[in-house]
Amino acid sequence: MSLSEKPVLYMVIPCYNEEEVLPETAKRLKAKMTSLTERGLISPESRVLFVNDGSKDDTWQLIRSLHREDTLFSGLSLSRNRGHQNALLAGLMYAKDHCDMAISMDADLQDDIDAIDEMTAKYHEGCDVVYGVRNNRDTDTAFKRQTALMFYRLMTFCGAATVPNHADFRLMSRRALNGLAEFREVNLFLRGLVPMVGYKSDKVYYKRGARFAGESKYPFKKMLDFAIDGITSLSVRPLRMITNTGLLVFAVSIVLLIWSIVRKLTGSTVAGWSSLMVSIWALGGLLILSIGIVGEYVGKIYLEAKGRPRFLVDEILDETAAPAEGGCAGGKRP
Ligand code: UDP
Ligand code: MG
Numbered sequence: 649m650s651l652s653e654k655p656v657l658y659m660v661i662p663c664y665n666e667e668e669v670l671p672e673t674a675k676r677l678k679a680k681m682t683s684l685t686e687r688g689l690i691s692p693e694s695r696v697l698f699v700n701d702g703s704k705d706d707t708w709q710l711i712r713s714l715h716r717e718d719t720l721f722s723g724l725s726l727s728r729n730r731g732h733q734n735a736l737l738a739g740l741m742y743a744k745d746h747c748d749m750a751i752s753m754d755a756d757l758q759d760d761i762d763a764i765d766e767m768t769a770k771y772h773e774g775c776d777v778v779y780g781v782r783n784n785r786d787t788d789t790a791f792k793r794q795t796a797l798m799f800y801r802l803m804t805f806c807g808a809a810t811v812p813n814h815a816d817f818r819l820m821s822r823r824a825l826n827g828l829a830e831f832r833e834v835n836l837f838l839r840g841l842v843p844m845v846g847y848k849s850d851k852v853y854y855k856r857g858a859r860f861a862g863e864s865k866y867p868f869k870k871m872l873d874f875a876i877d878g879i880t881s882l883s884v885r886p887l888r889m890i891t892n893t894g895l896l897v898f899a900v901s902i903v904l905l906i907w908s909i910v911r912k913l914t915g916s917t918v919a920g921w922s923s924l925m926v927s928i929w930a931l932g933g934l935l936i937l938s939i940g941i942v943g944e945y946v947g948k949i950y951l952e953a954k955g956r957p958r959f960l961v962d963e964i965l966d967e968t969a970a971p972a973e974g975g976c977a978g979g980k981r982p
Contacts, residue, residue, distance in 0.1 A: 654691040655748035657684070657768065660739035662732055663711070664701040666755040668862040670710045673757055678720060680761050689768050695722050695746070698755075699739040702729030732865070733836040736816055744825035751819045756862065759817040760854040767819040767852050776824040776847035780817030782856040795868075799875050803840075807885030808878060810839050811851070818842065830957035835881035837874075847962060884947030891940025898933030901926055 659677060663670065677696050684690045700708045700723065711723040724742055726735060736752055743750040749771050753759050759780060767778045800812045816838060820828065827845040843849075879886065908922030 654688060655768075655771065656746065657681075657690040657694040658743035658747035658750040659694075659696045659764075660699065660736065660743055660750050660752045661696065661755050662699045662701055662735035662739060662752075663703060663707050663755045664729060664732070664735070664865050665703045665705045665707060666862060667703075667705045667707050667710055669756050669860065670698070670707060670714075672860065673755055674714050674721060676757065676761060678718070680764060681720060684765070684768065689765075689772070691748075694720075696720055697739050697743055698723045699735045700725040701731070701735035702726050732816070733838055736838060737836055740820070740825055741829060744822055744829065747822060749819055749821050750825060752816050754816070756859040758856050758859055759815075760857065763817070763852050763854040770850045770852065771819055771821060773850075774848060775819075775850045776821040777842060777845065777849035778819040779811045779814045779842075779849065779851045781811060781814045781851045781853050783813075783853045784855055795871065799871075799878075802875065803878060803882075806879045806883055808837075808840050808882035809843055810878075811843065814839060814851070817854075821847075823847065827957070827960045830960065831954075833881065833954040833956070835877060837878045837881050840878060840882040844956070846960060884943075884950060887940065887943035887947045890936060890943050894933055894935070894937025894940045896933075897929060897936055901929030901933050904929050 659681070661673070661677075666673075674696070681690070681694060681696065685692050685694065698711045698714070698721065700711055708723070708725050711721070711725075714721040715723055724739060726738060730738075740750055740752060749768070751764060751767060753761070763780055767780070770778045796813075800810065803810055820842070824842075824845050824847050827847070828841065831841050831844070833841075905926045908917065908926060911917045912922055
């Protein structure tokens, strides 16, 4: 994008069996995109990209007819259902080659589309990532609220840094998307990965509404799978916890050893008690510790296998260097 041109915005909307909500979503998004274009905030080349995640209903036929009626709407259909995160990534990776910024949003309009204005404003202020953060959970059931809270606590405890109360409603610049593309992992947990990309980021607060039609595609079991996936795919801290437990149990065995020697010297023990106690704890501790050590290596292999980028360059101050625009590798000299 040159300075005089307006940035091209791609709205990326994953859709799984969303025929009930799509017509309304398309209508409201069209109004929003038109208003943004008229105010000169985005280029007329901007698009709404619906990603059909192997829907079993008429979602794709709907997307096709939307595209036929108006080129504002484009579509991408996956070969089968691959889940929300993969559908989202598919859309973002397509968008990155066509846009200057992409905003991901759910099809059910639970995210407030008016927050898009603020997001694009932050992009113009120089942010590469803008997180949509919900400031209330009134529309959720008490059960979903509690489980969500537990989820964020557990995530933080397990070493997976995420932005609390941020789902997948966010803006990413082309350069951040290129950075994200460098993360080649298959176990995908986007809200944990995006903060790892880095660059200047900000938050926009919004009120999350209720799904206006259809039902949630995230039943409790899927949510639980999602939480476990999130932790195990972002961090290897659970493995480190095994090592620490082993060390702790082993330390207890040393204390017991000293204690039982003292008891023996004072003559107040039953024969065999000291040796049994100490060996149970010492062996247990050593076993857990050994599993932990093996775990440490498994964790290293796991991270190596993910092949995450070791760094992404933000800016380069060097007249002879290639411009940093959109570059992830950066710093390459001619
Ligand atoms: N979704 C998807 N693939 C799936 C499940 C969901 O693309 O396998 C999409 C769905 O169409 C919606 C978004 O992911 O746009 C979020 O799903 P939903 O609203 O059902 O989740 P909730 O808001 O209840 O957490
Ligand atoms: Mg929803």
